[in-house]
Amino acid sequence: MTDGTSDETTEEQLDAVLAAAAAAAPQWAASDPATRRRLLEALAVALEGAVDELVALAQEETALSTARLSGEVRRTAYQLRFAADVVADGGYLDAVRDEPSQDAGLPAPRPDLRRVLLPRGPALVFEAGNFPFAFGLLGTDTAAGLAAGCPVVVKVHPGHPRTSLRQAELARGALDAAGFPAGLLGSVVGGEPGVRALRDPRVRVATFTGSLRGGLALQQVAQERAEPIPFYGELGSVNPVVVTAAAAERRTEEVAKGLLDSVSGSGGQLCTKPGLVLVPAGPLPDLLARLVAERAPERMLTPDGRDRFREELAERRSLPGVEVLGAGRPEAADDPSAQQVLLLTTSAERAAEQLEQLAQEVFGPAAVVVAYDDAAALEELVPRLPGSLTGTVQYDPEDPEDVARAARVAELLAARVGRVVFNGWPTGVSVALAMHHGGPPPASTDDTTTSVGGASLRRFLRPVVFQGAPELALPPALRGAPA
Amino acid sequence: MTDGTSDETTEEQLDAVLAAAAAAAPQWAASDPATRRRLLEALAVALEGAVDELVALAQEETALSTARLSGEVRRTAYQLRFAADVVADGGYLDAVRDEPSQDAGLPAPRPDLRRVLLPRGPALVFEAGNFPFAFGLLGTDTAAGLAAGCPVVVKVHPGHPRTSLRQAELARGALDAAGFPAGLLGSVVGGEPGVRALRDPRVRVATFTGSLRGGLALQQVAQERAEPIPFYGELGSVNPVVVTAAAAERRTEEVAKGLLDSVSGSGGQLCTKPGLVLVPAGPLPDLLARLVAERAPERMLTPDGRDRFREELAERRSLPGVEVLGAGRPEAADDPSAQQVLLLTTSAERAAEQLEQLAQEVFGPAAVVVAYDDAAALEELVPRLPGSLTGTVQYDPEDPEDVARAARVAELLAARVGRVVFNGWPTGVSVALAMHHGGPPPASTDDTTTSVGGASLRRFLRPVVFQGAPELALPPALRGAPA
Structure with a gap:
């Protein structure tokens, strides 16, 4: 811990945090599901007991709305309890036995x-910048790591340090009160201390949610250790949306509104924000252009983030054949975090020529609308899209031919994404058993793992087989006669 | 395919092989368990129908014994059928559902x-050099890949090209006869064409069994692609053995003989060969020194392999405090593949000082025996060992105190290996549901995956979640009402 201040963690402090985590590890690995639930419940209660204070802090630091932030705290508490349920079920241990046989x-x-x-x-x-709670100090990776039996050290995000460190204080209080060792949950502040922690042999696995560049640099650090460790990064995602001709014709307004909400919600700063939208040329792009003009400016997490967003957007706008389809209401000149919503557009032919540049994530309230004349363009474009967390198909469920078309689009999308969404919008990630919040690179460094959902505990676990072991030497889940 | 010759695959040939694999992929991914079994069975039958011819070929190329090679062919046919059983069971798909809920x-x-x-x-x-069948063209990764629904292209190992290409011919005949597309199983000859294949966007996953250096170089190629792909390498393993004082005292001869068989079997060229053996100072090392002197020379796979082995061994012997504990009967001077069995030894103190050098894999019939005076040395040494496929504890099951000691040693080993073996020897890998043939680096590049056993299919699979999908768009395993 760092005493609740956002000063950079010193070498001595970091050593103490890692030593405490390492010391707590064996006992925590051996703890039973009831003990793990007790810890996770204590953390959930601590969070819930301080919602107003935490939301106020986060608003000062991030410019996210009260509704968004208080919902996020609820979700974070839910995640902690959900992880305890996964442990109680026991299936997450993937225990398998073979009886001896001649x-x-x-x-x-x-x-x-x-x-x-x-x-x-x-x-x-490594905390995410855009989710001070759900992917924060007590967020999904912390819940999964603790539930899986690993002490967790959280690298605090510079975008909301006070919100994080207040959560760390609350967590420490809860651990103390419930008689758990403080080493189960530590924190570290500062980029350089974070890298030092990643290099430390006491750290056995790392998770990250953030930028492609930052994530790849940290992944390299993890791989260059004397003993490389797993580094699970969620790095960037363009989240393609495909709208069929039937959906564009018969669900025009619903699709247009849904898309704009999804592109601009939380300032477009969500890892599942749609960034590339393949729509039939015609009424839908026209309606999008009209509707986007009514959108109020969004507030971005930080002025720096807004500047990066604008730079990335300017690069896209400078590509040949790329135009502005429409823009939301302009932001006030004196608000350094405000940003108008923007839709760019280009043709399927132009998109095919410069897909690599167009299909990179732009983190903010914008998307590129690719207008196609013929559904055959989808067969060319979709298989060439970069890996994404989600892919969405908007179709007409009442039209059997269109259902078949949606199934074909989904088949193409499934090869490029971790989650295929039908007639929904990807900016909702359910905390659920079947959820998969991962995808091929650059969306994730390891597309078999997920940061959200029942399988999220697996990031913190490793299979071991015991051959001919006496009962005493077996982990509890393997003891006794085979079922 | 390469027409059964061991000439290096040309660029045109490789393109044809990859194009055929890519073309066969969608249909094979959609195939049902009965179809996959039909393919795997056809390959098993083709292998079994040519045992004598294949064993004779492999003997010319590798100097492995008839017994070893014919056993390996049987195991390879078993693996193909075992993979079909895993598919038929369906559990490997890890299908999970959440019902909608408000x-x-x-x-x-x-x-x-x-x-x-x-x-x-x-x-x-990438085929292994030391298992021309079990990790060869129709070996465990091929079985798992095909069973999982992926076409497979095999990079032939230069140590036994004719054995591999004859298997490719037999496989092609079996595929043709059963009406399967040839693209389901291709082959490529040559290092450079192998790397070119690894870079090709049509290849979506790669597996490798071989040297640390070769494996890491290929892993880098896989990671530097425009879209990185999973590269599953099994690279090197020192496979520690711990003998308790009670086992050394009461099971002296059994342990000594078992160890020597394990160190020298197949010329010590097995990925699970024990390379570092922690034994109590006293009668066991003395007995090992006497018994090893009776061992006949082993034949190594190739003269090159023997030369590499001798160089690596010479490095170990030059370390301070490292001595020869004993040597087997000397090899004939004119046999470039023969190698006498060798045991080196040093003290626990010396081992602690230079563990990094001593605990590297030496691929051949040798091991380092570390003599400890006090079981406390195990607490220091075992946690510092490099990651291994296996760790073994030899103990006295009749002595309750020793069982507790074995349990503690196993706990330490479990943190460093993928398989903990009790009173057995690690040179047997069962093709079984619970098998895990992987371990922390350098044993494996990804210690969550296995090249052998029920979970081996997972290397070739990736989770995808379908959200609100119409029945028609769902893969068969997800259709229908929840169970």
């Missing part, structure tokens, strides 16, 4: 084999 | 979510 059909006699997932040890969690 | 306890309404693992597409499999 069967003549086997290539060799089979010993008693029992496999289970074991906790890796101390985890380093 | 429950007030949720942070937001939950849509219909259905997650499943989908095939990645064409897989590139």
Whole structure:
């Protein structure tokens, strides 16, 4: 911990945090589901007991709305309890047994084999800038790491340090009161201390949600250690949307409004914001152009973020054949965080020529609308899209032919994304057993893992098989006679 | 394919192989379990129908024994059928569903979510040199890749090209006869064409079994692609063995003989060969020194491999405090593949000082015996060992105190290895549901995956969740009402 101040963590402080995490690791790895629930519940209660204070702090630091932030705190508390449910169920351990066998059909006699997932040890969690709670100090990776049996050290995000460190204080109070070692949840402030922690042999796994550049640099640090460790980064996602001709014709207004809400919500600063939208040329682009003009400016997390966004957007606008489809109401000149909503557009032919540049994430309230004349363009464009967290298809469910078309588009999207959304918008990530919040690079560094959902605990676990082990040497989940 | 010759694959040939694999991918991904079994069975039958011919070829190329090679062919056929059983069971798809819910306890309404693992597409499999069949052209990765729904292209190992290409011919015959597209199983010859294949966007996942240096270089190629792909390498493993004082005292001869068999079997060229053995000072090292002197020379796969082995061994022998504990019968001077069995030894103190050098894999019939005076040395040494595929504890099961000691050693080993073996020897890898044949680096590039066992199909799969999808757009495993 860092005593609630946002001063950069010193080398001595970091050493103490990591030593405490390492010391707490064996006992926590051996803890039972009821103990883990007790810890996670205590953290959820601590969060809920300070909603107003935390939301006020986060608003000062991030310019996100009260509704968004208080909803986020609720979700974060839910995530902590959800992780406890996953542990209680036990299926997350993926325990499998083979009984010994001398069967003549086997290539060799089979010993008693029992496999289970074991906790890796101390985890380093890099907070996200755009979710001070849900992907913050007590966010989804922290919940999953603790639930999986790993102490967690959180690298505080510079975009909302006070919000994070107040959560750290509340967490420390809750741990103390419930008799848990403080080493179960530590924090570190500062970029350089964060990298030092990532290099430390006591850290056994790391997770990150943030920019492509930052994430790839940290991944390299994790790989260049004497013993590389898993680094799970969620880095950038253009989240393609495909609108079929039938949907554009019969659900025009619904699709247009849904898209604009999804592009501009939370200032477009969501990892699942649609960035590239393939729509039939015609009435839908025209309606989008009209509707976007009514949109109020969005507030971005920080002035720096707004400047980066504008630079990236200017690059897209300078590409040949790319035009402004429409812009929202202009922002006040004296507000350094405000940003008007923007839609760019180009043709399918132009998009095919410069897809690499057009299909990079732009983090803010903007999207590129690609107008196609013929559905055949989808067969060319979709397979060439970069990996994304989500891909969406908007179709007409009442039209059997269009359902078949949507199924084909979904098949193409499924090869490029982690979640295929039908007639919904991807800016909702359910905390649920089947959720997968990951995708091919650049969306994730490892597309088999997820930061949200029932499988999120697996990031912090590793399979080990015990061969011919005496009962005493087996982890609890493997003891006893086979089921 | 390469027409059964071991000439390096040309650029045109490679393009044809990859184009055929890519063309076969969608249909194969959609194939049902019965179809996959039909393919895998056809390959198993083709192998079994040519055992004598294949064993003779492999003997010419590798100097492995008839018994070892014919056993390996049996195991390879078993692996193909085992993979079909895993597919038939269906659990490997890890299908999970959440029903839609408006429950007030949720942070937001939950849509219909259905997650499943989908095939990645064409897989590139780098054959191992030391297993011309079990990790060869029709080996475990090929079986798992095909079973998982991916076409497979095999990079032939230069140590046994004719054995591999004959298997490719047999496989092609079997595919043709059963009416499967040839693109389901291709081959490529040559280092440079292998790297070119790894860079090709049509290849979606790669697996490798071989040297640390070669594997890391290929991993980098996979990561530097425009879209990085998973590269699953099994690279090197020192496979520590810990012998308790009670086992050394009461099971002296059994342990000594078992160890020597394990160190020298297959010329010590197995990825699970014990390379570092922690034994109590006293009668066991003395017995090992006597028994090793009776061992006949082993034949190594190739003269080059023997030379590399001798160089690596010479480095270890030159370390301060490292001595020869004993040597097997000397090899004939005119046999460039023969190698006497060797045991080196040093003290626990010396080992602690230079563990990094001593605990690197030496691929051949040798091991380093570390003599400890006090079991406390294990607490220092074991946690510092490099990641390994296996860790073994030899103990006395009749002695309750020793069982507790073994449990503690196993706990330390479990943090460093993928498989903990009790009173067995690690040179047997069962093809079984619970098997895990992976471990922390350098043993594996990704310690969550396995090249052998029920979970081996996962290397070739990726989770995708379908949100609110119409029935028609769902993969078969996700259709219908929730169970």
